[in-house]
């Protein structure tokens with residue numbers, strides 16, 4: 051087996067050669083793509099650095115593809131930006147290795163590559179800018195690259211504000227459907243009794259007030275991508291309607307008996323734990339499997355802190371352009387404060403913080419971010435949010451009493467049943483505590 055390695059860093063070139071040679075590969079090591087074509091016909095695999103001196107490795111491979119060279123490629127990069135990794139995946143890269151990588155990672159990637167037949171896709175340059183240089187986002191971009199090559203249903207999971215919509219757009223804009231529309235249906239924003247009308251549309255006379263035919267989002271997305279956001283909020287009854295649509299890729303507009311085909315790619319997102327909802331009987335298992343043919347998890351910002359600095363720089367530039375300010379950057383201590391923060395609102399929260407700070411600073415460097423208050427309340431609010439997520443709608447009427455009873459009982463347990471102590475901790479009299487307990491039971 052012959053492997054060609056192209057990297058302008060002699061050290062990297064040498065260590066790859068050493069690892070592969072030790073496993074019996076014949077290695078052609080090149081510091082530039084010059085002369086590369088000569089070796090291609092007799093070779094089984096190409097390892098290509100993305101940022102070469104003067105030229106991008108992805109451009110080199112694209113030219114080779116245009117000439118009909120179909121060799122499997124592994125890209126190597128120290129800079130895991132979205133453009134590079136998604137583009138690499140689209141060019142039929144078997145893998146993208148992020149420097150530094152271990153011998154084991156290299157050998158595994160080579161092994162996978164030799165079993166792989168690449169698919170070709172023309173290149174495409176995008177407007178959308180997605181920031182992320184962390185290992186975690188690198189994995190996200192690799193999956194996006196995979197999603198771009200097919201029409202599978204994709205489920206994007208992650209906390210609020212992590213960038214699920216951004217990732218959905220990234221898939222659309224790199225897929226063969228990019229010339230088509232990208233249509234968003236934000237599920238909780240629609241009253242549930244209008245959900246079907248919104249998704250499938252209706253014909254004149256379908257219900258009172260339906261004075262003219264109206265296209266639904268499924269039709270508006272024809273030829274493109276339909277993004278259904280917050281799918282975990284969809285009531286059980288409507289999940290069945292959605293399942294029929296996802297399975298058949300066809301629908302009936304309300305009031306019509308004519309079935310319409312939908313030529314759309316479906317992407318779903320949720321900040322809920324759908325697997326858990328399935329176990330609890332709150333989300334249909336069949337629907338879950340249907341929508342998650344490919345699952346992409348976008349990790350919270352606190353788990354990929356390396357992304358904070360590039361995101362801040364990007365948002366400062368954006369804010370300057372939008373607000374007409376000329377902020378030059380962020381002071382070290384202000385950035386450190388962000389690095390210590392847990393960002394319950396993730397990238398959206400960071401973006402808002404930066405915009406506010408830019409507006410206040412106007413020129414010069416940002417010295418501080420106003421995040422103390424949010425931090426103090428975040429774990430309390432988070433606990434309550436978890437509670438709200440866990441309680442089904444039909445149990446809401448008793449929720450307040452249950453919470454009160456639970457908290458009082460827990461405190462009594464903690465203080466060995468000492469009612470006077472618990473009453474004083476709660477700032478109520480012992481009598482009030484006792485009457486509360488009587489009424490709540």
Ligand SMILES: Nc1ncnc2c1ncn2[C@@H]1O[C@H](COP(=O)(O)OP(=O)(O)OP(=O)(O)O)[C@@H](O)[C@H]1O
Nearest residue numbers: 179180181209210211212213214215216321397398
């Ligand atoms: N990697 C990123 N690069 C640049 N901007 C980002 C990135 N991630 C998120 N953003 C920005 O942060 C904001 C929130 O992102 P987005 O709406 O995609 O989050 P979400 O996960 O879909 O949120 P929600 O769960 O509330 O729907 C947007 O303004 C988006 O442009």
